[in-house]
Every structure is written in C-alpha cells, then in structure tokens.
C-alpha cells in the first residue's frame with residue numbers, strides 16, 4: 256500500500272488496532288494524526304516514526320474534535336483517510352451497570368464517530384475522494400448478555416456508518432465498517448476488570464493486522480462490511496435468520 260504524502264487521521268491511535276493502523280499508514284508514507292486521550296500510548300505509536308502527529312483529544316467532545324480537525328488540516332493538509340478506532344468496553348448486566356457508564360459508552364463509541372464524521376466528511380465529500388473507516392464489531396451485529404451497553408454503541412456505529420455510506424454513495428468517498436470478532440488488544444483489560452461473557456470466548460482472538468488487512472481488501476473491492484476471521488460472516492447470517500437460536504445459545508453459555 257503506497258500512501259506517500261497523504262494525510263490520515265486515526266482515533267484511538269494510542270493502542271491496539273488504532274496503533275497498528277497508524278503505524279502501517281505511517282510506514283506506507285502517510286502523515287498520520289492521532290486523536291487519543293492516552294498520551295503515553297500515542298508516544299509509543301509515534302516512536303521511531305517522524306510522520307506521526309499525536310493530538311490529545313477526547314473524541315466525545317464535539318468542539319474539541321472539530322477544532323482539532325481544523326488544526327490537522329492547517330498543519331498537515333486535507334485528510335485523505337479516517338479510521339475511527341477510539342472506544343471503551345466495560346461490560347455488565349444492564350440493570351447492574353451504572354447508567355453513567357452506559358451513556359459514556361454511547362458518548363465515546365458512537366458520539367466520537369458522529370463528531371469526527373461531521374468534522375471531516377463535508378470537505379472530503381466535496382473533494383470527491385477519501386476513505387472513511389468505522390470500527391463497529393460483531394457485537395454490533397449480535398447482541399449478547401452482559402454486554403448490552405457496548406453492543407448498543409456498536410450497533411449505532413454500524414447503522415450510522417451504513418447511512419453515511421448510502422447518503423454519499425456517489426461522492427467518490429469509500430466507506431468501510433469493520434465488524435471483527437474478538438481481537439487481541441488492550442481493550443480486553445476493561446472487560447477483565449468488569450466481566451468477560453462466556454460467549455466472547457467462543458472464537459480465538461484475531462491479530463490486529465488480520466483485521467486491518469481485511470479492511471484494506473474491502474476498500475479495494477468496494478465492500479462495505481468487513482468481517483475478518485474464519486467463519487465470522489456465519490454469525491452475521493445466524494443473527495439475521497436464527498436470532499432465537501443465538502439467544503438460547505447465549506443463555507446456555509452464561510447460565511441464566
């Protein structure tokens with residue numbers, strides 16, 4: 256992948272898939288802006304790379320995101336690619352999880368996407384080219400016990416990105432929504448600090464590189480949904496045609 260001279264914006268660029276995405280794009284020659292609240296993580300991403308530019312930005316803060324996007328455009332140039340990877344993932348039974356935590360999940364995971372989309376896409380669409388990538392999850396397709404807050408935020412990410420895609424399908428901007436199963440990243444520490452549903456242990460965790468390669472293939476092929484990993488798309492069809500089977504499976508797995 257050659258990305259020389261292009262400008263990319265990666266939210267959540269201080270860890271996990273955002274970090275891997277940022278490094279791959281920087282090594283391919285892009286100037287990469289990172290938006291994250293994790294300063295140490297962003298410094299780690301930028302280590303040894305002259306073309307990675309960390310910006311401390313809370314993606315749930317509308318004014319801060321819009322101001323930071325203006326700053327990136329002024330400092331690095333028009334944005335050619337966006338990867339929306341910033342997220343949190345505390346789990347819990349809905350009536351036992353603090354309402355404020357559930358709303359924070361929406362504010363960061365979904366609100367962050369809204370803030371970046373409204374800041375970046377109008378110019379990208381006007382220009383008629385660019386790539387816009389959202390990280391939803393298989394959890395956005397298949398809701399599960401003990402993770403309703405996270406699943407709701409990821410369903411919202413998927414619906415919002417799909418609508419963006421269709422509203423701008425003749426614009427020249429390419430849209431991909433990534434729906435991976437579990438991926439081996441630090442995000443799982445948050446689940447481990449709360450609860451890890453049995454269902455999430457059903458498939459082995461993918462490597463971040465596998466997810467990113469699948470997104471790249473989807474961009475090239477013009478496919479909207481990226482579902483990396485062997486058999487992942489089966490989950491998508493099971494949810495569509497046999498939702499009760501999946502819920503029964505979940506009840507059995509979690510034991511209630």
Ligand SMILES: NC(=O)c1ccc[n+]([C@@H]2O[C@H](COP(=O)([O-])OP(=O)(O)OC[C@H]3O[C@@H](n4cnc5c(N)ncnc54)[C@H](O)[C@@H]3O)[C@@H](O)[C@H]2O)c1
Nearest residue numbers: 267270271272291293313314341342390392437438440442
């Ligand atoms: N890891 C998985 O199993 C998995 C599976 C499917 C989808 N996803 C999705 O992929 C994306 C990347 O996940 P990951 O596993 O690399 O996570 P990660 O925890 O490794 O990285 C997420 C980054 O987002 C940042 N972040 C959190 N809140 C923020 C805020 N308010 N403002 C700015 N940055 C903030 C964190 O500091 C962190 O650096 C997420 O959207 C996640 O929901 C992850």
